[in-house]
Amino acid sequence: MVVQAGASAGGLEPGRVEVRWIAVDPANTAAAEAAEAGGVLDAEERQQAARFRRDQDRALYRVAHVALRLVLAERLGRAPGELRFRRAACPGCGAAHGRPQPVDAPGLEFSLSHSGTMALVAVAADPIGADVELVAAFAPGSGTDVSGQLHPAERVELAALGEPGAERRGRATLRCWVRKEAYLKGTGMGLGRGADHDYVGLGPGYEAVAGAGAQPPAGWELRAVPVPAEYDAAIALRLPPGLPGAAVRVAAAELRLG
Secondary structure, three states, X not given: OEEEOOOOOOOOOOOEEEEEEEEXXXXXXXXXXXXXXXXXXXXXXXXXXXXXXXXHHHHHHHHHHHHHHHHHHHHHOOOHHHOOEEEOOOOOOOOOOOXXXXXXXXXXXXXXXXXXXXXXXXXXXXXXXXXXXXXHHHOOOOOOOOHHHOOHHHHHHHHOOOOOOOHHHHHHHHHHHHHHHHHHXXXXXXXXXXXXXXXXXXXXXXXXXXXXXXXXXOOEEEEEOOOOOOEEEEEEEEOOOOOOHHHOEEEEEEEEOO
């Protein structure tokens, strides 16, 4: 399913998560450059884009931030260039460096993630976190091994899947990591809290080891997001009062900027 950037958008019901993934291909890159030239990005975003030394990093940033503004603008009925952002209060210290939020948009939360040549935007009516990662970056021999940073119970569960170089264990590690980042972004704490503090588990398809003795965070629902096979992605949604996790619905689709 492909959704054009101009498609109509209604309100978000509690428990519904809308996800859009965007490829950094030549057409989307050109559209993002045109949007930047047309004033869609603000001064801070333009300055940040200019700081990247590599063209591919600059293109990824532009595509991600233009896509974010288009998605939010549709929801809010505003021009993308008119949107302003702020930081929510950090749940740890109270300072204004928590989750990013659109200004004057109560009831609309978002999370932005990008990896490789893909950006991903998730929106919901309640606090939401999202993460996408390139599978190859976590493959055996890639030099990336985050398992030692995880919660002790997650490390036990991973060890039960075989040696560190085993393919199933590698995919399970990646799935745990995207769930972890999504949850920590949703809380507003980020990885500064430490990946070993909270247990999120490996998710469906990887049965928890009996006796691991850990439970996922109460009041949150974590789900995998369907994305192209070379990526893995997840969202974490803070459940509104009275809504069971089973009632959460995640709709994901590709977004084209042109």
